[in-house]
Amino acid sequence: MTSLRITKHPILKLNSKKQILHFTFDNQKFTGVEGDTIASALLANGILTLRRHEESGSPRGVYCNIGHCFECRVIVDGMEGVRACLTPLREGMDVQSGQKLPKPFKTGITEQEFRDYFRAGESQ
Amino acid sequence: MTDCLIIGAGPAGLSAAIACGENGLKTTVIDEFMKPGGRLLGQLHEEPNNIWWNGCEEAEKLYKKAVTLPITLLLQTSVYNIEKKSGHWHVHTNKGSFKADLLLIATGAAEKSMPVPGWTLPGVMSIGAAQVMANVHHVKPGHHGVIVGVNVLSLAIARELALAGVKIEGIYLPVKNPATLDQAVPTDVFKSLLNFTHLAPSAFLKAGGYFARRSSIIQTAAVKMYPKNGFKVWGIPIKMRQAITKILGNNKAEKVCVSDISSSGRIIENSERELSIDFVCIAGGLYPLAELASIAGCPFKYIPSLGGHVPIHNEFMKTPLDGLYVAGNITGIESAKVAIAQGTLAGMAMSLAKNKSISKQRINQAIQNVKTTREKALIQFHPDIQKGRDELQVAATSLKNQLSKTAI
């Protein structure tokens, strides 16, 4: 698929000599450029899904791109709730996508599942 | 302690900071983004004399001025609360708390959305999001897509995207439902567009608009006879008699369902077809982002022509609360030039409040400048903006007890 990076524009002055930055998203290696936000770097790489809805698991991506909707929230270097659209990309950044969360009490579980669920938590 | 705090480094906030700084006030400007400029950064449109308004360059001009003055710019800083304690405004952010006697809220606007089934799929974004991606980051929102929502913003940004090499199949209406209503009705949408025909690229559209504005009969006829494939504006078809009824795809937007619609927005049976795309933009309009003014306790007035709930303020941009000012799109959806004029006025008013010497003539000039800029504005987001402003002025006057007739 052709890149989504704009390489020519009749009005805007484009800078073709931007420094390349390396980062990972869900443990896969990608590159971006100086001045990218995490969101623009991911889009340029064709990545549209930034996280899964915590309850339904439905895929979500950038929606407002100006920090209002929080749909683009990702986990950066371990910190949650980081808005990809407002965060400048830095060399070596480790970005992870949020996943669907288990909801044992909401869906109803058996006693064995209950024990297993908490045992799994204990071992961490 | 700083003399004044400004939330928002967009055209209004930066202009206010410059006015404050020029009058010797120590100012701190706070913004969530990594660059100053707010929504100016993504703007790119042609003015009548064929000169391009390049928002990035305008923001740069303001920033260059600001750095010569006693202004502290705190970027990547999010405000989560503001409160008045012991006569000072306290602004709480993720990077600490700040306090000052004077506070200007210039947080601009947020986008209204228009729900269409499937709109939560990745690849579906607001029209503003596409503008930022293309004009600020130089990344296309996709290769080939559609825009849902026919209004001045979607038309302007559609052109910007086309300039960036994005293929736009067309600008469509959303399917009619309780959350889209008039935005899904061709006759209503057509009427709202008539106010922008003076911007139309072709004489035919300009002339047509001139006559249609004066006759509802012509309007009705025009919508009924509206060509099925739409009129092209800047090479992009405005499909006012077609609606996007669904967005489909496996984990991302891959197709849209399009149906023909009647003048009243009713779906015409057996007209549904599918279109392959890789992005969809939703354009529902803008509304003032006034949450911080609300938390501060500022009273509001609901004025549809200004975008929604607007914080009440007098002609000096001062709210009924001591030391609290507003400027820019938070006061109503208008252009960046109006935001700059309002910001400058607010900065002067705040300087006056700090007993800086500013002549009555200069202040009145600043007030007049806002009015003149508004009148000269090419793109008016709503035809009744002046009426809306007058309504707000009446509301402000009725709060005479809390507001004095002066800036302080």
Added chain:
Amino acid sequence: MERKELIICRCEEVSLTDISSTIEKYQCSSREVKLRTRAGMGYCGGRVCRSLVDKAIAEMKGDQPSDEIPLTYRPPVRPISFRTLGGN
């Protein structure tokens, strides 16, 4: 038109059907509709869906918008970590 699949509040995935059935069942104010369905009470603080929810509820109930903001804003208007609040 399938109302069930039309999501109005993205954060809480509240559909148009959720809203209309709540109005029907409880015959309540728009504020109560939001409290019951959680529409407008999610991560984004209602920034994306507020105007939609208000519009839809007004249409379904015949309400007129007032000058008062229907569901008041409460701080924090941005999600914050405990660390920010705790100061360390």
